[in-house]
Amino acid sequence: MKKFLLASTIMAGLTGAAFADGHELKMGVILGFTGPIESLTPDMASAAELAMKETAGEVLDGKTIVSVRGDSTCTDAAAATAAAERLITSDGVVGIMGADCSGVTTAIANNVGIPNGVVMVSPSATSPALSTIEDKGFFFRTAPSDARQGQVLADILKDKGITNVAVTFTNNDYGKGLEASFKAAFEASGGKVAISAAHEDGKADYSAEVGALAAAGAEHLAVFGYVDQGGKGIIQTSLDTGAFEKFILADGMIGESLIAAIGEDLNGTIGTLPGSESAGAAKFKEVASAAGLAKNDGPFMPESYDAAALMILAMQAAGSSDRAAIQSNMMGVANAPGEKILPGELVKALGILKSGGQVDYEGASNVTFTDVGEAAGSYKELVVKGGKFETVKIR
């Protein structure tokens, strides 16, 4: 029985490899299709797959990149690692677009991605800790580090004259990292964090947490959590008990499902989301609508598109689908010098690379990698107005 299993695994591996030698190359898309951000991930995945569709039959010598999805669950490191393992060893993916949440992304990078020498580009893992992991150059992200988001949030509050806030964060790498960077930046600019308390996701009742937050006496509550999870519960309970009426949200809390669940009480809420209003962002919306995607403007969709596009361009620049060759070309295609490339121009970029030219991929989110391979980061300042998130300005 064991031998049979072994034999069939090898066969599957071989056929997978044989398949990859044909006209298709596989790229892993690992996102939390179940779990606390499950309402965001389908759109993120289809944005990444849009870049693959756009370049179908054009990569290298006429190859098509196809996506293989894996579930990161956003919270369960073991499950995410297993999913990544499967993609890398049995599907033989050339690179991984993902993962999404910081904790599982770190786990996948350390356990599977880096040891196997596979390039990972995360569109949404924002923990500051990921800037300093020993990644041997294999981990990239098109999302900026929260060290930056904390600073941006602090700047917004300073501009609005808000000097005293209560902070609650989801009890994981993302929440803690963002809380620490926000607190440092906010206190440096003269603000005061009245109370900073973690919350656990997935509870039925947050009245005790909200009671403690309210007792500190701040008027504004900053929520660094997840939109389909504890973050929503905290906001609902705060409004129910009248503890807080004004909220400050970080990127994990930006989603239309929040407005749908809470309603008009959310008007006036401010928030930040990585992104820009650049020509690339507008172009991405066009391309996404033209391709018939369900949404053309969801959280982390531009970053997801860019993550996949960068790997495809790096592959072309390398002239091979070898994993290490992709890695050594990532920085080159993302940064200057070269011709600027916007969404929808991937085929043009492939052409330039084929003829020996250079590209500087700008993409949907204005990508420029810092020397540790992460987006330098511009953020949209959002405000909820008439039941919608509206962009006030770019920071």
Add this chain to the structure above:
Amino acid sequence: MIDFLNALVLFANFVFVPGLAYGSQLALGALGITLLYSILRFANFAHGDLMAFGTMFVVLLTWWFQSLGLSLGPLPTALLALPIGVAITAVFALLTDRLVYQHYRKVKAPPIRMVMASVGVMFLMNAIVRFIIGPNDQNFFDGQRFLIKARAFKKATGLNEGLAIKASQMLTVVVAILLVAALFWFLNRTRTGKSMRAFSDNEDLALLSGISPQKVVMVTWIIAAGLATIAGTLYGLDKSFKPFTYFQLLLPMFAAAIVGGVGNPVGAILGGFVVAFSEVTVTYAYKKLFTYLAPQQWAPEGLMQLLSTDYKFAVSFIILVVVLLVRPTGLLKGKVI
């Protein structure tokens, strides 16, 4: 004087009202556990999942009624679905008794075996609930959400602090009072209720005087299933329905039953409130309250919070351990009914 009123409202809003509602929900659950313990003589570990099971049917029926356009106006539609949910759960409870527990009674198995059997039943129900409705949060509340809104209260009274009373909290307390009154009337005044008490006092004597054990067991299961479904539905309306949180409720419910004195219905109710209020008061941060009550210069720097809210469940554990060590019979003597 104004400061004192503010402090009072603050306390009511964040401690008293939520504690009262949560306590009523726990009390109803603990009553079921205590009844089963005194009559069937085993601790039913499947009680939390029995709650989830019953509530699941209420949720499904509520959705169906909503799609048909049925509603109770300002009251939640779930009340309409509740009687049917109770009936289904009672049938299911009787079925598990017939299939599982009856066998152990027949062979006169020691209580610990029944307890272990109930753990098995717990996992089974757990799986059935997840299979049918899934592990996620389900919202089935409709109708009017608030009796008093915090903002409106502030405006009306001119106080700094707002008081919010949710319709679901009021509903919980009212239903709990009615249910407890009905239960005590039943136990003390009706023939069946009296035979249940006799059975729990002395099984052999009860049998000799012609009380049918089948009937007593049946009625007990029906009452326990009803209480569990109603408690679960009220909890779900007030908070939200998620199978895992119902499983977690098992601990505070058992703590409540034991603190009050297992087998004593009044104790179960008392225990429910003791556990609920301990959880809320121990994890509340008293800084603001203290600032209202004490002179200005005494204003504390810290939050004056005894335990972080993360340790809420630890409170039930601590109470359980302390009571078992210091007063194993519970606050009220755990004499059977």
